[in-house]
Amino acid sequence: MTGMLALTEGCIAAVIAFTTPRDACRLACVSTTFRSAADSDVVWNRFLRPEYLSKISDPGSVSSLPKKELYLRTCHNLIHNGKLCFWNDLQSGKKCYMISPNEPYIMGMDDVEYDTIAWSRYSLPDLEFYFDYIPFGRFPEVIMRDEPDAFEIRGKISTSLLSPMTTYVAYLVFFLYGDIDDEHVTSYIEYSPIEVFAGLAGSNNGQRRTVYFHREHQDRDDNGLFPKKWAGLLENEFSERCRWLESELGEFFNRGDKEGELLMNVKTTCKNGLIV
Structure with a gap:
């Protein structure tokens, strides 16, 4: 270390x-x-690429800040009228996004022929009326599945927003609710097979598979079943029922040589107990 410290x-x-x-x-x-x-x-x-500055809500107001502060200002910014959350991965510097729950197509909420009561929109503070604790979220609103019925969630994002020559992994971020004991929340959706998909629109290279939201299935199948990561941003003393979870939908390699749409799909039947 002495040699390094001798450098200017x-x-x-x-x-x-x-x-x-x-x-x-x-x-x-x-x-x-x-x-x-x-x-x-x-x-x-x-580290601070020119296109990152466009993600800041008011670039002119921070133009005089140090470059490190500018870089950190690009983390966890709501863009596209609050429909996307943007941040930079600290390890790779690659661009990451989270899609607002109000942005995807949701069967049973966005179609008039379906019963819209099956899904309800809530602000995070409003949900505290129903639950003892709701973890911090990146968006002010969430969507809760109220009634047991078939449902489908379809999200999409333009590949022009993604970093080129990069492999992306798509996740569903969710919160389970249902019958609660001392150690675990048993949600009605946990034991249901859920069909998920991630891939480029118009391509045959997308990944389609079946997953479960319960860890007991993880030993029965090699299909990447139970959410392998906690997505909660806050560490606390609460049990797992108090954390946002992630379930992997699939991988996508963005070459960056042409613009397209990355599609993500979640589909299951006759279950509730889910907040996204």
């Missing part, structure tokens, strides 16, 4: 610029010299 701050910054945003944040903890180099505009200007 500019040399250290030039080296750190070839790492990742996450590495730069970690290296800032090494010493005061490293912090100054890792937080410099030389480093973060390399």
